[in-house]
Amino acid sequence: MATSVDALRGVTAITVTPFDGAGAPDWSGYEAIVARMGEAGVQVITPNGNTSEFYALSRTEWQRANEVTAAAAGASVVMPGVGYDVGTAKDMAVAVQQLGAPLAMLHQPVHPHQSVAGWVAYNREIAQSAPGLGFVLYVKDTRIGSDALGSLFDACPNVVGIKYAVPDPLRFGEICASLGTDRVAWSCGLAERWAPSFWPLGAAGFTSGGVNVAPRLSLDYLAALRSGDQGEVRRLWALIAPFEELRAEDATARNVAVVKEALAQQGLCGATVRPPAGDLSPQQREQVTEILASWAEAGY
Amino acid sequence: MATSVDALRGVTAITVTPFDGAGAPDWSGYEAIVARMGEAGVQVITPNGNTSEFYALSRTEWQRANEVTAAAAGASVVMPGVGYDVGTAKDMAVAVQQLGAPLAMLHQPVHPHQSVAGWVAYNREIAQSAPGLGFVLYVKDTRIGSDALGSLFDACPNVVGIKYAVPDPLRFGEICASLGTDRVAWSCGLAERWAPSFWPLGAAGFTSGGVNVAPRLSLDYLAALRSGDQGEVRRLWALIAPFEELRAEDATARNVAVVKEALAQQGLCGATVRPPAGDLSPQQREQVTEILASWAEAGY
Numbered sequence: 001m002a003t004s005v006d007a008l009r010g011v012t013a014i015t016v017t018p019f020d021g022a023g024a025p026d027w028s029g030y031e032a033i034v035a036r037m038g039e040a041g042v043q044v045i046t047p048n049g050n051t052s053e054f055y056a057l058s059r060t061e062w063q064r065a066n067e068v069t070a071a072a073a074g075a076s077v078v079m080p081g082v083g084y085d086v087g088t089a090k091d092m093a094v095a096v097q098q099l100g101a102p103l104a105m106l107h108q109p110v111h112p113h114q115s116v117a118g119w120v121a122y123n124r125e126i127a128q129s130a131p132g133l134g135f136v137l138y139v140k141d142t143r144i145g146s147d148a149l150g151s152l153f154d155a156c157p158n159v160v161g162i163k164y165a166v167p168d169p170l171r172f173g174e175i176c177a178s179l180g181t182d183r184v185a186w187s188c189g190l191a192e193r194w195a196p197s198f199w200p201l202g203a204a205g206f207t208s209g210g211v212n213v214a215p216r217l218s219l220d221y222l223a224a225l226r227s228g229d230q231g232e233v234r235r236l237w238a239l240i241a242p243f244e245e246l247r248a249e250d251a252t253a254r255n256v257a258v259v260k261e262a263l264a265q266q267g268l269c270g271a272t273v274r275p276p277a278g279d280l281s282p283q284q285r286e287q288v289t290e291i292l293a294s295w296a297e298a299g300y
Numbered sequence: 301m302a303t304s305v306d307a308l309r310g311v312t313a314i315t316v317t318p319f320d321g322a323g324a325p326d327w328s329g330y331e332a333i334v335a336r337m338g339e340a341g342v343q344v345i346t347p348n349g350n351t352s353e354f355y356a357l358s359r360t361e362w363q364r365a366n367e368v369t370a371a372a373a374g375a376s377v378v379m380p381g382v383g384y385d386v387g388t389a390k391d392m393a394v395a396v397q398q399l400g401a402p403l404a405m406l407h408q409p410v411h412p413h414q415s416v417a418g419w420v421a422y423n424r425e426i427a428q429s430a431p432g433l434g435f436v437l438y439v440k441d442t443r444i445g446s447d448a449l450g451s452l453f454d455a456c457p458n459v460v461g462i463k464y465a466v467p468d469p470l471r472f473g474e475i476c477a478s479l480g481t482d483r484v485a486w487s488c489g490l491a492e493r494w495a496p497s498f499w500p501l502g503a504a505g506f507t508s509g510g511v512n513v514a515p516r517l518s519l520d521y522l523a524a525l526r527s528g529d530q531g532e533v534r535r536l537w538a539l540i541a542p543f544e545e546l547r548a549e550d551a552t553a554r555n556v557a558v559v560k561e562a563l564a565q566q567g568l569c570g571a572t573v574r575p576p577a578g579d580l581s582p583q584q585r586e587q588v589t590e591i592l593a594s595w596a597e598a599g600y
Contacts, residue, residue, distance in 0.1 A: 055411040056385050085356050086575065110410040111355040115553035115578025122575035143551070251443070253415035275386065275422035278415025 004102040004134055007077040008161040008185035009204035010043030011218050012105075013211040014051040016259050017065060018269030025061055029269030031072045033212055036268075038074030040215035043205070045073050046105050048081035051209040051256055054107065056274040062092070066099055079136065083107030086125050093130040103134040105163065108141070116141075120148050127156040136161035138189065142171060146178035153183050163207060165189030169197040176202030192221055192240045196233055199225050209255070210243055213262040213292075217300040239298055243291050246284065253278035261288045304402040304434055307377040308461040308485035309504035310343030311518045312405075313511040314351040316559050317365060318569030325361055329569030331372045333512055336568075338374030340515030343505070345373050346405050348381035351509040351556055354407065356574040363395060370399055379436065383407030386425050393430040403434040405463065408441065416441075420448050427456040436461035438489065442471060446478035453483050463507060465489030469497040476502030492521055493544045496533055499525050509555070510543055513562040513592075517600040539598055543591050546584065553578035561588045 018029040037045055047065040048054045057065070066080045078101040082092035089106065096104045109122050119141065127135045135158055139149075144166075152159050161184050164172050176186060181202045188198040188206040195206040211218035217240065224232035243262075247255045257273045257280050264271035265288060273279065280288070318329040337345055347365040348354045357365070366380045378401040382392035389406065396404045409422050419441065427435045435458055439449075444466075452459050461484050464472050476486060481502045488498040488506040495506040511518035517540065524532035543562075547555045557573045557580050564571035565588060573579065580588070 050412050053411070055409065058385065058387050085358065087358050109355065109576045111353070111576050112350050113552045113555040113578070114576040115550060118553065118573075118576035118578045125575060250415060252413045253418065255413040273418075275425060276409045276411050276414040276418035278413070278418045 004077045005160045005185055007043040008187060011211055011222050012044040012046055012187060012207045013037050013042045014049035014207055014209050015047050016212055017052045019272050026269055027068050031068050032268055034069050034072040037215045038076045042076050042211055042215055044079050045069055045076045046079045046081055053256055053274055054081050070099055079103035079105050081105045081107055089126045090129045093133055097130060097133050105136045106138060108138045116143050116148050120151055123152055124155050127159055131158055134158050134160040136163050138163045140165045142166045146175045150179055161185040161187060163187050163189035169201060172198055173201035191244060193244045195225060209259045212259055214295055214300045246287055254280055261285055262292055265292055304377045305460045305485055307343040308487060311511055311522050312344040312346055312487060312505060312507045313337050313342045314349035314507055314509050315347050316512055317352045319572050326569055327368050331368050332568055334369050334372040337515045338376045342376050342511055342515055344379050345369055345376045346379045346381055353556055353574055354381050366399055379403035379405050381405045381407055389426045390429045393433055397430060397433050405436045406438060408438045416443050416448050420451055423452055424455050427459055431458050434458050434460040436463050438463045440465045442466045446475045450479055461485040461487060463487050463489035469501060472498055473501035491544060492540045495525060509559045512559055514595055514600045546587055554580055561585055562592055565592055
């Protein structure tokens with residue numbers, strides 16, 4: 001598990017799940033996207049994350065996405081997303097182990113009525129059911145602090161990483177200050193734009209959807225963050241920001257469609273998303289074209 | 301379907317799913333709670349809503365909850381909750397029809413990246429897959445307005461009700477003013493406390509978790525709202541408010557546990573909830589005791 005945990009201190013790609021004209025997954029397009037990231041040296045690849053439209057896939061499609069990823073990922077560590085109710089998440093963890101993947105990313109529960117203690121119990125029960133599998137926990141609730149996370153670190157040696165996705169660097173810094181940065185790998189779960197604000201406070205990696213489109217760009221950005229080259233961080237931050245801003249608009253309605261549109265313009269897959277995810281207007285597609293042109297001009 | 305739609309202009313009970321000491325559903329406790337509501341004349345009973353811990357139940361438990369409800373509901377209309385991805389929701393709609401229930405409540409999708417058009421497509425695809433089943437759509441997103449709902453009313457004659465659960469009476473009023481109040485039954489999806497603020501603007505019913513505990517109280521409150529007796533509305537509102545306030549605390553962490561604790565104190569079922577839902581402290585259990593005493597004093 002140690003090597004896999006090291007990989008979490010890097011770029012974690014969240015895949016897209018491309019669809020064909022009939023609305024079924026396009027597994028050959030998917031494979032090409034994953035293989036390109038593996039060849040580029042992306043540290044971790046996560047099928048079945050939010051950008052993968054996890055909540056719009058069937059259980060059969062969930063399984064197939066994991067299998068295709070494992071076959072195409074090369075040297076990248078495969079970390080499938082698991083989730084839903086406790087029983088389903090446990091079943092998914094078993095399937096991830098059977099696949100031979102070393103890590104799983106446990107989604108935030110979708111239940112509308114959660115307490116901090118209940119969130120801890122949910123994560124503990126699932127992680128303890130598969131002690132041989134490393135878990136990265138997805139934190140999207142500002143109420144989750146160092147007491148909650150510390151109790152999980154104590155109870156579950158196989159909790160090896162945190163994907164922190166609350167847009168509050170001070171809260172993140174407070175948690176890292178209290179728990180230290182050695183016990184688990186801390187990842188900025190809000191992608192490239194937020195990574196610099198989390199980095200000096202304890203983050204050693206970030207998750208990314210954009211890496212599907214430009215693997216080298218995300219990896220160069222990681223290198224800049226690691227080296228502390230402020231000028232290079234700012235240069236690449238400005239290059240990536242318009243893409244992430246477009247993904248964030250309208251309550252992140254087009255988070256997935258922007259990535260797929262860029263991949264479609266690269267000829268790698270179709271651009272469609274499943275409901276309730278949002279589609280792009282012709283004007284937004286044009287914006288994607290302009291962003292890709294700016295990346296090409298910069299050598300990406 | 302017409303009689304069922306009339307029932308939506310009333311109290312829609314969202315059941316709790318009680319658990320036994322081993323954590324499995326206690327179906328005989330469940331049956332007793334449903335039967336009491338049926339005998340009291342509650343208009344609609346919804347298994348597998350949020351208060352039912354829908355997102356913590358297995359698919360088998362989902363089915364069983366619907367069956368037990370149908371068997372115990374007496375003259376109440378049964379309206380199971382359906383949801384998740386489009387394929388799963390369609391399968392659930394088929395199962396609801398096989399059970400003979402006339403209506404289904406379609407949960408808000410759990411997908412984190414939604415557009416208004418995507419939300420419309422999600423609801424349309426599911427509703428059109430089961431034209432013989434009446435659907436109540438659950439609105440929790442303030443972006444959903446009269447254009448989105450109007451297009452669904454046009455495309456799906458079997459969309460017969462809206463459970464409006466955005467805490468914004470002006471937005472609700474605007475939508476009802478635009479679409480009228482005849483095409484579907486409008487329900488305040490935020491329970492008893494919010495109902496008076498939605499009522500004069502178009503609501504003709506409300507959903508309730510508290511009705512599990514005190515069926516006659518919710519029905520008397522409905523009668524007061526219908527008759528426009530402001531004094532009686534205010535008297536019952538004040539009686540119900542402390543219960544709903546306790547359920548709303550801490551981002552609704554104990555929404556379910558408060559209802560189950562009250563039922564446990566009535567001797568009807570156990571008080572446990574599944575993770576990630578929150579449990580009550582001894583002090584909060586004491587508050588429930590005090591609220592029940594105040595209801596008893598008022599004749600409930």
